[in-house]
Amino acid sequence: MPLPASQTSPGDGIAAVLDAANRVILGKDTQVRLALACLLARGHLLIEDLPGVGKTTLAHTLARLLGLDFQRIQFTSDMLPADILGVSIFDREHADFRFLPGPIFTQVVLADEINRATPKTQSALLEAMEEHQVTAEGITRPLPEPFFVIATQNPAHQVGTFPLPESQLDRFLLRLELGYPDSRAERALLESGGRRSQVAALTPCLTPPALAGFQDEVERVHAAPPLLDYVQALVEASRRAPAFRHGLSPRAALALLAVSRAWAYLAGRRQVLPEDVQAVWPALACHRLPLAQGSGHASPEEALALLRGVALP
Amino acid sequence: MNWRLPWRRQRRPLPSPLPHSVLPWLLLCALATAGPHTLHQPLWLTAIAGLVLAWRAWLWLRQLPLPPRWLLSLVSLGSLAAIVVEYRTLLGRDAGVSLLVLFLALKLMELRQRRDGVVVLMLGYFLLLTHYFHSQSIPTGLWMLLALVLLTATLLRLHGDDRARPLASLRYAGVLTLQALPFMLVLYLLFPRISGPLWGLPRDAHAGLSGLSETMAPGSLANLIQNGSIAFRVQFQGETPPRAQLYWRGPVLDHFADGVWRARFLPHRKPQVEARGPEVAYVTTLEPHNQRWLLALDSPTAVPAEASIGHDLQVLAPAPLTSRSRQAFRSVLDYRHNRQEQPLVLQRALQLPAERNPRTRELAEQWRRADPRPASLVQRALAHFRQEPFFYTLRAPLLGRDGVDEFLFATRRGFCEHYASAFVVLMRAAGVPARVVTGYQGGDINPVDGYLTVRQSDAHAWAEVWLEDQGWRRVDPTSAISPARIEAGIAAALPDDEALPLLARVDLDWLVRLRHRWEAANNAWNQWVLGYTPERQRQLLSRLGLQQPDWRNMSAALAAACGLLLLLLTLWSLGRRPRLAxxxxxxxxxxxxxxxxxxxxxxxxxxxxxxxxxxxxxxxxxxxxxxxxxxxxxxxxxxxxxxxxxxxxxxxxxxxxxxxxxxxxxxx
Incomplete structure (x- = not known):
């Protein structure tokens, strides 16, 4: 007798990761879960928020808990692609060029304030994200696996920023906003001091092969035909909504299904429910739906309004 | 303080602006519904409506504001006055239709709300019906069907579907129309039919119809020959008699004065017809000609119940025929008619205007002196036409005061009415009672549906003489001059360079076939759609089991049929819904x-x-x-x-x- 849908639990390792992350990052349950779901669905994450709300801490925590290498790149307006990808320098001893890998050769990259860099530098990173490899000076070098980029972005209206174009926004599976912590979490934060020492003290809960195993399992989460109907109905509705300049692409539909699987898996289920799709919907859809009037993208409220206009098939 | 009563505010309709993109559709609808009326309405009205439409289209293109209300009021009042001046009334068919056209065009100028668009469409639906005042032919029906789909598609777009692709809207409207089709059929078959038009078509509705007339002057038939339209269609039961025997009897003319033949009133008496051959039975479908006579083969023996057969074998309907009608006849082609004739009739059949055509009288007198027997006088006259250089032509010269003299001795060029007229005058002058008969001769079999089609161009005039022991006998002098006219039809008889109706003598096979097909389709439409009279409805109902149809059980049948249809449609659409797991x-x-x-x-x-x-x-x-x-x-x-x-x-x-x-x- 199979158990009803809601009663199983995810793999122990993943539960432990969630647990530990929530002990470091206080009061951000949903965001932490979304970030982990994004990673399990082999996607990259974009966090858009003000400085100092814990973006770096989240990225660092995830890297530590998953037992992955971590590098942070602070983007600035004078940065060049070579600063990310690496350069070849002349080695006098061997009388030859030697490639010095850039900071991107790691498993978790925190690309801080990505919209401070020029479009050229941005696109160097984004290409690496898409292809999982780097081509510098005619030689293609693979990036380590798993490869996970957490980019942070200042709100676009800040001075001195180059907003990411639509096509590149689409490469980020999810976009999150962390927001201020609630008063209880903030109080706890104040009482226990900064997070730096806590993050440093974290011990990995997983190994990279275990993580890859979980990612494979996520792909096997069942999506029944009625659920696929639902995903299609949502995508179709986004294309028809007059409020948006254009709707979700087929790539976005695939992404929606992948994250929904991961979300269901994190909830301990082996099948995707409409609730899973709905839970990840704002994070997935908002940055992919440009408003028809003016610039900017759909707010979470607008995305939810669209969702509520679509009946379950 | 707010003085407004609370209910007043609630009553105001919610403003719902008209979608900008619907306007071209509304303009198209206006064109489709009001456009064909251009053929029947005064030119100035067409000009006003066209200008208003163009103006509206320009405003739409430039996205300019609509004209102020005072200007619109001025235009409406002016046009209203013009309609009153034109028709002397605002009521009635033509004035009413013109008003509708005008309203439709002007309503387009005050399209602000969605509601206004609906008003335009409803006007359009209504205006569509008025086309039936003018024509009930197949092209009209098709046009109305297309316009109906267009109107419905616009209605769909007006109610929120304005972002759909045009073809999708049209297809949806087409599906809706198709779904309405069974209901239309039921209503058509079962709705109580009223004999005569519902709203009383004005008397002039059938003015200007062509056909035979009550008089015959030189040239009158020759004009009719130019008309290729159909006079009537015949369906024979059994074999169609040979062409040379197909004399369709129209008005019989016995009075000649001033070159014109007329019919005079005869007291009604039953004709005596001795049949000498088998009867043929047939049904004619007569196009409206606004006259009382029906056209039957010589000589009719059985006529429809409401018609009467006159002393001179003319068949008359009780009232002028203003709509297409069907009559069943039986005729004998070999007969003797009125061997005992009234003296009054014989006396009239010898009437001639005094002091006219002296040379003709002289010639007749000469013949009579040579051989006074009537039969040989007839042969003599026919031989005269055959031997002298007479020509059969549509382009006969104009004749003066002594027309028959001029024709017989000078011009010698004429059409059937010239020959019939001259022959009768000759006979009368020689003392043989004679008269002119007009009608149609011949007809063509349409190979598609087997109907014999008789056209206005088959109009003909011949003569009848009364002989002792034989009664009235048909003599066709035209056959003496041009046997081809009787054997093969008008196109074969006339010289090639003479004007004939288009298509009367084309050699292009495919064109002829196409024409046959088209006329057969028209005939079927007339027989089955327009010819569905109260009588036929009664027959159908009694076949369905309603023995005494009155409005009560007909309404019940109508309701039952519509209910059944609705039920079937509902079941069908339920069956199409996917079954739930x-x-x-x-x-x-x-x-x-x-x-x-x-x-x-x-x-x-x-x-x-x-x-x-x-x-x-x-x-x-x-x-x-x-x-x-x-x-x-x-x-x-x-x-x-x-x-x-x-x-x-x-x-x-x-x-x-x-x-x-x-x-x-x-x-x-």
Whole structure:
């Protein structure tokens, strides 16, 4: 007798990761879960928020808990692609060029304030994200696996920023906003001091092969035909909504299904429910739906309004 | 202080602006419905309506504001006055239709709200019907069908579908129209039919129809020959008689004065017809000609009940024929007519205007002196036409005061009426009673449907002489001059360079075939659609079992048929709905039952099962375990991986059991 849908639990390792992350990052349950779901669905994450709300801490925590290498790149307006990808320098001893890998050769990259860099530098990173490899000076070098980029972005209206174009926004599976912590979490934060020492003290809960195993399992989460109907109905509705300049692409539909699987898996289920799709919907859809009037993208409220206009098939 | 009464504010309709993109559709609708009226309405009205439409299109293109109301009022009042001046009334068919056209055009100038668009479309639907005042032909029907689809598509776009592709709207409207088709058929067949038009077509409705007339002057038939339109169609029961015997009798003319032949009133007496051959039975479908006579083969023996057969074998209807009608006849082609004739008739058949045509009289006198027997006088006259250089032509010269003299001795060029007229004058001058008969001769078989088609160009005039022992005998002097006219038809008889109606003598096979097909289609339309008279309806109903149809049982039959159709359509559309899976049915039952517990507990259409179960549990904690169990079971069944049939059945039973255990009322 199979158990009803809601009663199983995810793999122990993943539960432990969630647990530990929530002990470091206080009061951000949903965001932490979304970030982990994004990673399990082999996607990259974009966090858009003000400085100092814990973006770096989240990225660092995830890297530590998953037992992955971590590098942070602070983007600035004078940065060049070579600063990310690496350069070849002349080695006098061997009388030859030697490639010095850039900071991107790691498993978790925190690309801080990505919209401070020029479009050229941005696109160097984004290409690496898409292809999982780097081509510098005619030689293609693979990036380590798993490869996970957490980019942070200042709100676009800040001075001195180059907003990411639509096509590149689409490469980020999810976009999150962390927001201020609630008063209880903030109080706890104040009482226990900064997070730096806590993050440093974290011990990995997983190994990279275990993580890859979980990612494979996520792909096997069942999506029944009625659920696929639902995903299609949502995508179709986004294309028809007059409020948006254009709707979700087929790539976005695939992404929606992948994250929904991961979300269901994190909830301990082996099948995707409409609730899973709905839970990840704002994070997935908002940055992919440009408003028809003016610039900017759909707010979470607008995305939810669209969702509520679509009946379950 | 707010002085406005509260209900006044509520009554104001909610403003709902007209979608900008619908306007071209509305303009097209106006064109499609009002356009064909251009053929029947005064030119100035067409000009005004056209200008208004163009103006509106320009305003739309440039996105300019609509004209102020005072200007519109001025234009409307001016046009209204013009209509009154033109028709002397605002009522009646033509003035009414013109008013509608005008309203439609002007309404386009005040399209602000969606409501205004609906008004335009309703006007359009109504205006569409008025086309039937002028024509009920197949092209009109097709045009109206297309316009109907266009109007419906516009209505669809007006109500929120304005972003759909044009073809999709049209297809949707077409499907709707098709779905209405069975209802149309039922209404057509069963709605009580009223003999005569419903709203009394004005008397002039059939003015200007062509056909034979009550008089015959030189040239009158030759004009009719130019007209290629159909006079009537005939369906023979059995074999069609040979062409040379097809004399369709029209008005019989016995009075000659000033070169014109007329009919004079005769007291009614039953004619005596001796049949000398078999009867032929046939049905004619006569086009309206606004006269009383019907056209039957010589000599009719049985005529429709309401018609009467005159002393001179003319068949008359009780009233002028203003619509297409069908008559069943029987005729004998070999007959003797009125061997005993009234003296009055014979006396009239010898009448000649005094002091006219002296040379003709002289010639007749000469012949009579040579051989006074009437039969040989007839032969003599025919031989004269045959031997002297007479020509059969449509382009006869104009004749003066002594027309017959000029024709017989000078011009010698004429058409059938010249020969018939001259022959009768000769006979009368020689003392043989004679008269002119007009009608049609011949006709063509349409190979598509087998109907014999008789056209205006088959109009003909011949003579009748009365001989002792033989009664009235037909003599056709035209056959003496041009036997081809009688054997093969008008096209064969005339020289090639003479004007004839288009298509009367084309050699292009495909064109002729096409024409035959088109006329057969028209005939079928006339016979089956327009010819569906109250009488035919009664026949149909009695065949359906309604012996005494009156308005009560006809309405009942109508309602029953429409109800049945609706039922069938509903069943059909229900059958097309996908069958629900069992877990879906159970889940919907559960949702319905929990919605009854409290109004805010209804499941939102987008709400997932687990979320709904949780919400229920939060609102009604006593039900929480059950609600969550049900939601979980449903989620597994619907969204889970496929299960073994036994497991699935077990889960379904558990789900059903859980739902059964739910309280039907809110737990206190």
């Amino acid at each position: 069992p877990e879906e049915r159970l889940w919907q039952r559960f949702c319905r039952r929990s919605a009854r517990l409290a109004p805010d507990l209804a499941r939102a259409p987008w709400e997932g099962p687990l979320a709904y179960g949780r919400r229920l549990g939060e609102r009604l904690p006593t039900l929480a375990p059950q609600a969550e169990a049900i939601a979980g079971l449903y989620a597994t069944l619907r969204y889970g991986p496929p299960l073994a049939p036994r497991d699935r059945q077990q889960l379904l039973e558990r789900l059903a059991a859980c739902i059964r255990e739910l309280p039907s009322r809110r737990p206190s």
